[in-house]
Amino acid sequence: MLILPPVKSSSFEDKVCNMDNMTTLCYAGVNALMLDELKKKYPACEAVEKKTGYFLQFSAENAEILPEANVSDDRDAYQIIITEDSLRIDAKSESGLFYGIQTFLQMPVCIPCGEIKDHAAIPLRMIHWDLKGYEPKFDLLLEEMRILAAYKVNAILLEIEDKYDYKSAPGVGCPGAYTYEQMRKLSKYAKELHIQIVPKLQCLAHADYILKHKKYSALRENGHAYQFCVSNPQAQQLWESMAAELMDCFAEHKGYFHIGADEATNLGECPECAKLGKTGSFLKKVGACVEFVRNNGWQPIIWDDILRNLHGVMTDEEARQCWSIGKKAILMYWAYGYGGNGNEFPLLKSFLDENIRIFGASGYAGCDNWAGSVPPLEIRGKNIDAWTKTAIENKLECVCSTGWTRIGSADCPAEPQESSWFTILYAANSMWSGKPYDYRKFICELFLKLFGEMPEQNLIEAILNIKKSPYPIGNVKTVADSNLRLKFLRLAAAAECLDIERDFICNLNKYYFGKLGDKLEDYRIDYMNKWPRIKAEAIAEFKKKMTEAINGYYIKFTADDFINSRFGYLEKLYADTAALTAETEKM
Numbered sequence: 001m002l003i004l005p006p007v008k009s010s011s012f013e014d015k016v017c018n019m020d021n022m023t024t025l026c027y028a029g030v031n032a033l034m035l036d037e038l039k040k041k042y043p044a045c046e047a048v049e050k051k052t053g054y055f056l057q058f059s060a061e062n063a064e065i066l067p068e069a070n071v072s073d074d075r076d077a078y079q080i081i082i083t084e085d086s087l088r089i090d091a092k093s094e095s096g097l098f099y100g101i102q103t104f105l106q107m108p109v110c111i112p113c114g115e116i117k118d119h120a121a122i123p124l125r126m127i128h129w130d131l132k133g134y135e136p137k138f139d140l141l142l143e144e145m146r147i148l149a150a151y152k153v154n155a156i157l158l159e160i161e162d163k164y165d166y167k168s169a170p171g172v173g174c175p176g177a178y179t180y181e182q183m184r185k186l187s188k189y190a191k192e193l194h195i196q197i198v199p200k201l202q203c204l205a206h207a208d209y210i211l212k213h214k215k216y217s218a219l220r221e222n223g224h225a226y227q228f229c230v231s232n233p234q235a236q237q238l239w240e241s242m243a244a245e246l247m248d249c250f251a252e253h254k255g256y257f258h259i260g261a262d263e264a265t266n267l268g269e270c271p272e273c274a275k276l277g278k279t280g281s282f283l284k285k286v287g288a289c290v291e292f293v294r295n296n297g298w299q300p301i302i303w304d305d306i307l308r309n310l311h312g313v314m315t316d317e318e319a320r321q322c323w324s325i326g327k328k329a330i331l332m333y334w335a336y337g338y339g340g341n342g343n344e345f346p347l348l349k350s351f352l353d354e355n356i357r358i359f360g361a362s363g364y365a366g367c368d369n370w371a372g373s374v375p376p377l378e379i380r381g382k383n384i385d386a387w388t389k390t391a392i393e394n395k396l397e398c399v400c401s402t403g404w405t406r407i408g409s410a411d412c413p414a415e416p417q418e419s420s421w422f423t424i425l426y427a428a429n430s431m432w433s434g435k436p437y438d439y440r441k442f443i444c445e446l447f448l449k450l451f452g453e454m455p456e457q458n459l460i461e462a463i464l465n466i467k468k469s470p471y472p473i474g475n476v477k478t479v480a481d482s483n484l485r486l487k488f489l490r491l492a493a494a495a496e497c498l499d500i501e502r503d504f505i506c507n508l509n510k511y512y513f514g515k516l517g518d519k520l521e522d523y524r525i526d527y528m529n530k531w532p533r534i535k536a537e538a539i540a541e542f543k544k545k546m547t548e549a550i551n552g553y554y555i556k557f558t559a560d561d562f563i564n565s566r567f568g569y570l571e572k573l574y575a576d577t578a579a580l581t582a583e584t585e586k587m
């Protein structure tokens with residue numbers, strides 16, 4: 001019986017429980033959403049609500065109610081007992097029961113009799129949902145939350161940027177940005193899925209999605225659209241009103257609020273900020289935002305990189321002075337082990353020794369290729385596993401696995417979430433189970449769960465490491481429309497490998513440099529009139545399929561960016577080469 005993430009312990013007998021024989025569902029502490037799913041799956045069962053506890057039991061006719069199991073005090077613990085005529089889940093909390101139900105929903109109709117005991121290895125299992133690069137159509141966003149919950153993710157770091165139509169910042173939202181009503185709907189739905197939303201609103205740098213607009217340009221630091229001026233009170237006012245609006249959108253999730261504060265490279269530049277200096281500027285702005293968040297009853301989180309002087313924007317001594325902010329905010333220590341190496345987190349001990357609260361941050365996407373589509377599991381997995389191990393050893397409450405859909409606001413979209421499920425759910429698997437998992441085995445097993453079929457070998461290899469094992473556009477097969485997600489994955493993998501096509505045309509230009517556009521032997525002119533044209537046609541056909549697929553998932557504003565950045569340069573190369581060939585005299 002395949003369960004992902006794997007359960008902590010299980011024992012089974014030869015007998016089986018056939019769920020088709022069940023007639024009653026007795027329960028307490030099951031929320032309306034889960035009850036609805038269970039009733040849909042087993043419509044013949046009569047549902048009977050009990051008043052106390054967190055349990056459910058499916059029973060066949062005349063079966064007795066089983067005694068309550070002795071569930072451990074571990075985080076999100078649950079226990080499942082399966083007999084020939086009943087299946088019972090017990091927990092000590094609504095969330096524990098919710099995760100017991102997620103496990104049960106992965107089980108087949110005929111379940112081996114026995115017992116399962118399970119709990120979470122890491123209390124807060126956060127996944128970064130970055131809307132910068134892609135805005136999923138709203139129903140897809142809800143569906144994605146349901147998938148995350150099924151794999152026992154219990155928090156998302158929601159990077160919103162310009163994908164929400166702020167009432168407090170008119171003009172900032174992109175065309176098709178989510179509305180207030182949609183954010184409220186998302187908030188309530190996530191709550192029912194036991195997913196805590198952690199809104200993220202950049203307070204210092206990475207603010208170009210706001211400051212690029214003329215209307216807000218007076219708030220720039222020394223003219224840089226990238227960063228707020230620390231000394232401008234209107235900049236603080238705007239940020240506070242946007243933060244208050246997000247707190248209202250996600251009122252059900254009053255808990256953590258991420259204020260960014262990373263990569264601030266323009267500190268202390270304007271005459272007013274220069275008086276404060278770099279450290280003074282950082283502490284003033286971030287300190288004010290931390291206070292605002294705390295005064296509203298939320299707990300602020302900031303990125304740690306300025307404190308460790310990662311970018312050398314100040315002296316090490318100045319950076320050390322910034323550590324005082326760690327007394328009032330949680331530090332999210334990000335380290336993505338680029339290239340699969342360097343998965344060590346040397347500053348962790350120093351931060352913890354200063355009694356700074358630390359959340360770890362691994363990377364599931366957006367780390368290896370700025371214009372990628374399929375993050376490499378064998379690289380990302382190492383980083384994710386290293387953070388899980390570190391979190392358990394150091395008793396960190398939370399790891400957030402990040403997936404950057406743009407490196408910065410100005411950059412092209414990186415890997416879409418919809419073709420990153422293997423690293424996203426590997427992170428979920430790791431954070432729940434607390435253990436590494438064989439990567440190839442995980443790909444095959446998750447394929448069965450997500451798509452109900454086994455993948456072709458070259459797709460497995462591409463998911464492991466697409467740079468090592470490319471998936472050229474010729475690989476894209478016709479896939480039944482019933483499996484749009486798998487179709488999208490294959491197309492996206494091929495889109496990442498368009499560099500093969502770029503190399504082909506660049507090589508031809510290299511071989512005949514100086515001759516193209518001048519004079520070339522006739523048999524090579526014929527060659528240039530044939531192969532680049534055939535290739536360009538194949539690319540055009542592929543682009544059509546990719547465009548249709550990406551527009552099926554994401555709003556046009558973000559889908560267009562993907563298509564332009566993946567195909568635009570290539571089309572120009574082919575067109576320029578064709579024009580040169582046409583001008584070339586035959587010899």
Ligand SMILES: [Zn+2]
Nearest residue numbers: 229230270273
């Ligand atoms: Zn300034």
